Amino acid sequence: MNGLDVSGVSFAYGEKQALRDVSFTVAPGRFCALLGPNGAGKSTLFSLLTRLFTTRDGTIKIAGHDLETDARGAMARIGVVFQQSTLDLDLSVRRNLLYFAALHGLGGAQAARRVDEVLEVMDMGTRARERARDLNGGHRRRLEIARALMHDPAVLLLDEPTVGLDAASRAGIVDHVHRLCADRGLTVFWATHLTDEVWPSDQVLILHQGRILADETCADLTQDTDLRDVFLIMTQVAA
Ligand SMILES: Nc1ncnc2c1ncn2[C@@H]1O[C@H](COP(=O)(O)OP(=O)(O)OP(=O)(O)O)[C@@H](O)[C@H]1O
Missing domain, CATH: 3.40.50.300 (P-loop containing nucleotide triphosphate hydrolases)
Structure with a gap:
């Protein structure tokens, strides 16, 4: 397939x-x-x-x-990263991911675990608490990729x-x-x-x-x- x-x-x-x-x-x-x-x-x-x-x-x-x-x-x-950023810059890295998880029906411990996994995959494990606004351009992009991977596409x-x-x-x-x-x-x-x-x-x-x-x-x-x-x-x- x-x-x-x-x-x-x-x-x-x-x-x-x-x-x-x-x-x-x-x-x-x-x-x-x-x-x-x-x-x-x-x-x-x-x-x-x-x-x-x-x-x-x-x-x-x-x-x-x-x-x-x-x-x-x-x-x-399917996971999608669009050309224009769609992050909420006032939320933390973790909150951006949890918000997306909720849209996909993922919540609680399962969502929290998945957040840790995707941040690890994108080498952003230490940045979970930072505000999206405080990330540089490259890390914002990484966060968007992490978010697109949340539902394991x-x-x-x-x-x-x-x-x-x-x-x-x-x-x-x-x-x-x-x-x-x-x-x-x-x-x-x-x-x-x-x-x-x-x-x-x-x-x-x-x-x-x-x-x-x-x-x-x-x-x-x-x-x-x-x-x-x-x-x-x-x-x-x-x-
Ligand atoms: N809403 C629209 N109405 C009419 N024609 C459109 C519309 N959107 C795109 N087109 C035309 O369809 C063709 C393909 O456009 P498309 O935007 O998919 O190309 P693209 O490869 O993404 O270009 P770019 O790299 O400039 O974004 C072009 O000729 C474009 O002018």
């Missing part, structure tokens, strides 16, 4: 076709980077994967659960999660999330403009004008050249 299974998905805003027959799978434990220039359809794809939008054209399965026919099962298995979606972070925080988060794939079998779907966040063994999807132009490992795609150059050439040739 795949982490993500997207088959024949199309979506239009009125006359504007944003996604055209998009199909791909992401195996469990894989890190899949979604690359695309402005207007490629990345946000639209994210909106469909998180059920903000729905479409009759095509099917989406999250860890085997169809988003249309088993929305509850599918959504229970099989799949983690991240929409340009390192925007605005300094190089060291960015590298730390990229490294950490790759390790979650390797150590815990988490399926990661990571949208980015930054090709240096992609590792040679990662799966790369290049989306352009609503179509998938490439779907293979970064190493196979680049053949020892630079991913940024390959990306620019592919999206310019197809323009």
